Amino acid sequence: MTVFRSLMIAVVLATLGLGAAHAGSEAPAGYYADQKVVYHNDGGPDGAAYFKRLLGNLRNHVEAVGKAHVEIRVVSHGDGVALFQSAANDKEVAARIDAVKGMGVRFLVCGNTLRERKIDRDTLYGVGKDDIVPSGVAELARLQGMGFAYIHP
Numbered sequence: 001m002t003v004f005r006s007l008m009i010a011v012v013l014a015t016l017g018l019g020a021a022h023a024g025s026e027a028p029a030g031y032y033a034d035q036k037v038v039y040h041n042d043g044g045p046d047g048a049a050y051f052k053r054l055l056g057n058l059r060n061h062v063e064a065v066g067k068a069h070v071e072i073r074v075v076s077h078g079d080g081v082a083l084f085q086s087a088a089n090d091k092e093v094a095a096r097i098d099a100v101k102g103m104g105v106r107f108l109v110c111g112n113t114l115r116e117r118k119i120d121r122d123t124l125y126g127v128g129k130d131d132i133v134p135s136g137v138a139e140l141a142r143l144q145g146m147g148f149a150y151i152h153p
Helices: 002-016 048-065 076-086 092-101 111-116 136-145
Strands: 035-039 070-076 105-111 148-150
Touching: 035 048, 035 111, 035 136, 048 070, 048 076, 048 092, 070 076, 070 111, 070 148, 076 092, 076 105, 076 111, 105 111, 136 148
Parallel strands: 035 070, 035 148, 070 105
Antiparallel strands: none
């Protein structure tokens, strides 16, 4: 009777999505298939708090799937470019950007936004020449066409 009861509890927990796979921050080996994901960063109504959540989501995503099993790009345009402007003066945000970059996350910035807002790339924290794409929204579509799943946190 005890074995049957334990089995039934395991089935119920698995059905509800509450089993061992969700008990901690790490999924068991093989739980997630390899992933290609593009995050859409166009800022948020609460500015700095949105950026901290975004960077936390990126860290959590890589930790859950594993650095070797996920390819993440973040496309920033419009108000999303403020992430890199704020990091130029905020060491905590800069450190969070560096941390997720160290996990393999790649940040891409919209050239149209920089041109239209007259933002000098050199004033943006950690943004190099190779990080600029012609159009943020076109880049989102391009990456989705290449099989990247779309996330807008």
